Amino acid sequence: MLKTKNGILRLFIVTSCLFLAACSSEKIDSRKKPLDAHDFDLPGIYKRGSLVVLAENSSTSFFIYKGKKMGFEYEILKEFAEELGVTLEVKIVNNLDEINDILNRGEGDIVACNYTVTRERRAEINFSTPFLQTNQVLIQRKSSPETADQKVSFISDPIQLANKKVVVWEKSSYYTRLIHLQDEIGDTIQIRPTQSQEGVEELIEQVSNGVIDYTVAEKNIAEINDRFYDNLDVSLPISFKQNVAFGLNKKSPILQKRLNIWLSKFMNREAFSYIKRKYFEQIRGSIAGDVNFKSRRGTISPFDAILKAEGIKHNIDWRLVAALIYHESKFNPNARAFGGAYGLMQFMPGTGPKFGVYPTSPPEVQIQGGYKYLTRITKLWVGIKDEEERNKFILASYNAGSGHILDAQRLAEKQGLNPHIWNDNVEKMVMNLGKHAYYTDEVVKSGAFRGNICIRYVRGITSRYETYKTLVKR
Known part of the structure; x- marks a missing residue:
């Protein structure tokens, strides 16, 4: 798995994303x-x-x-x-x-x-x-000593696309542009057409994963998706601007x-x-910077006292919540991020007020509201008896929204996987929610979702939680 970029959309795009108006x-x-x-x-x-x-x-x-x-x-x-x-x-x-x-x-x-x-x-x-006006750009993997794929040529000029295989939707403006580009460079581009069900964002993910080498997208789409992957280059334009x-x-x-x-x-x-x-526009980190606090044996954050008190009250391990807060805001109560998410626990504007949390709420109120929200999510997963497994579903729901995780659970059961086990079971279906064949399945109610971000989220917090458990007793 590629490491998530700083300030990534905690999705998605976006990520996600993502959820209610009238x-x-x-x-x-x-x-x-x-x-x-x-x-x-x-x-x-x-x-x-x-x-x-x-x-x-x-x-x-x-x-x-x-x-x-x-x-x-x-x-x-x-x-x-x-x-x-x-x-x-x-x-x-x-x-x-x-x-x-x-x-x-x-x-x-x-x-x-x-x-x-x-x-x-x-x-x-x-x-x-x-x-909006945007031009089309080539999507390819980066070329650098650390990330370069030695078997794939890095394209720095459209003329170098001669005899290269580029995968695009057949009825898209990308396909038409590549046809015209062949005439301009005086050579053949191996254009591999796909059906519309395989969307441009799915093709971008395939480039990142090495399934295909090149595709094309509008620059605005490319730059949004570039935030999700560390190994993509979207800098080469291949068309004039289009409306x-x-x-x-x-x-x-x-x-x-x-x-x-x-x-x-x-x-x-x-x-x-x-x-x-x-x-x-890229949103990197918080508007107020990270809180400079280093965990040491016996302490985790500046908010340990309130985290412990609320943990006892709600019967949730406070060290797990601390790990979640670190991932969301690095203990910065003034953090702001994509979609208007705010505070220690990065509440969305439509969710925070339901739990008494607003952008100006003090840290204690933010944490109290966060525990209330986690308690509500926990009730969805009471059927998962193993606490370690249940925590993964809770974390995934906090990141993605429960709807997407319930979709993944239904898909897992339909595919003959264990719907109560995260690793190699429901996790697999979360990853597949970005693929047309899966998010259009009749059991999916919340649509497409970019699952790689959620999977990294769960893994990252779970790993930090294990570290925190060695630092302090529950």
């Missing part, structure tokens, strides 16, 4: 009856009281992180829905080859999947005012006009700048 999400039912003509466009949206977004499960479009629904495009459209005075409904489309057809059948109002504007797509659907916009049905001119007017104003507001920074 909206609902569901998978597309391809048998759904199309809308009548009068149900298209803005009047139909007002009639039903909801704006239906067709999204992909990805770090830029829509994902669930620690129980919170997130995504760059999701947050923009949530603001737009509020402007219209309707609720936002997200429908996950697992086969992007079909997304334009689904839109044109009237099963959604807007496409949000980091959609680049191309002539081919304009022939089928309309587009909004572009809200990214929302897709709309050609029968929705009123909605298109209203969205364009709103977007033109919204993109000049601080709210848009904040959302953009939140997803596309």
